Amino acid sequence: MTKVLTSPGKYVQGKKVIKQIGDYIKNLGEKALIIADPIVKELFLADLETGLKNFDYEIEFFKGECSKVEIERFKKKAAAEDADIIIGMGGGKTLDTSKAVAYYSQLPVVIVPTIAATDAPCSALSVIYTEDGVFEEYLFLPKNPDIVIVDTEIVAKAPVRFLVSGMGDALATYFEATASAVTRKTAMSGGTPTMTALYLAELCYNTLLKYGVSAKKAAEAGVVTEALEKIIEANTLLSGLGFESGGLAAAHAIHNGFTVLEETHAKTHGEKVAYSTLVQMVLEGRDPAEIEKVMNFCQEVGLPTTLADLGITEVTDNKILKVAEASCSKDETIHNMPFAVDAEMVKDAILAVDALSKNFNK
Structure with missing residues (x-):
């Protein structure tokens, strides 16, 4: 039987690595759509802006459920902004949404978890729920995220x-x-x-x-x-x-x-x-x-x-x-x-x- 091991293209973990995010993603694209939990604006936006100081990007905030409706909303936003890279920053459902949007938009995806609550960041999978939060289906993706960046200082403060x-x-x-x-x-x-x-x-x-x-x-x-x-x-x-x-x-x-x-x-x-x-x-x-x-x-x-x-x-x-x-x-x-x-x-x-x-x- 064929045995297979799959993994993200690169995994980066450490204290304050969010301030170097631009160095890790610079070869993936020139303009990013950042799909973020609202808490990012309140707590981590300054560090993110430091890391992306030489990068063109737009931030759109996640509404709370990894549903087909939410995925479609971000897909349209990515097209409207002419984004060539998707960055997901937040919890598991935000990250699953980001992976799905990148897949449907045929764009690379960078995952930046703000919590260590699930194993969603590294997987080639998005768990889709209804808008009411009931499990609906698994979306199996053809590849894992291009890069996963985990700032342990951010996780420690969650x-x-x-x-x-x-x-x-x-x-x-x-x-x-x-x-x-x-x-x-x-x-x-x-x-x-x-x-x-x-x-x-x-x-x-x-x-x-x-x-x-x-x-x-x-x-x-x-x-x-x-x-x-x-x-x-x-x-x-x-x-x-x-x-x-x-x-x-x-x-x-x-x-x-x-x-x-x-x-x-x-x-x-x-x-x-x-x-x-x-x-x-x-x-x-x-x-x-x-x-x-x-x-x-x-x-x-x-x-x-x-x-x-x-x-x-x-x-x-x-x-x-x-x-x-x-x-x-x-x-x-x-x-x-x-x-x-x-x-x-x-x-x-x-x-x-x-x-x-x-x-x-x-």
């Missing part, structure tokens, strides 16, 4: 919840890649996992367990430490390469299932993925000690381990079955698991995690 959320998203990487490697189904890279991808996924997991708590404390203080640098790299690069070239399985499918419940919409992607990773572990029948280890990590850093943590305070079998049925949709990645999975199994595993967590807290 709300700590986003860093923790990124750990939740990254937590799934190892478990999903391990499951996908057994079935040898084609990953998003276009081939089966390489040894490199699987080792990167394992490194991601080990880095989270070793440095996660210390990195959270650094972020709470708003400072950049080596532990924080390692977790930002795990959340962004290791998780991105690991999931895309290693494969997805149950955890992200169950995350998508949770989006059908309106009460979960206030929770981040990574928060839902963390709980869903525990659900996958229960489905697999993993050693209870291993499940307890991951549950303990989640609780230490502040990731959800109960349905109440996800905002689901009124739990019924029918409600959880709706989540499970959505998780098991025909094209979902849950079917990459090395055994057949149905909605009833997923429902039971979701409820089991909730019960295990409550018992674990006693």
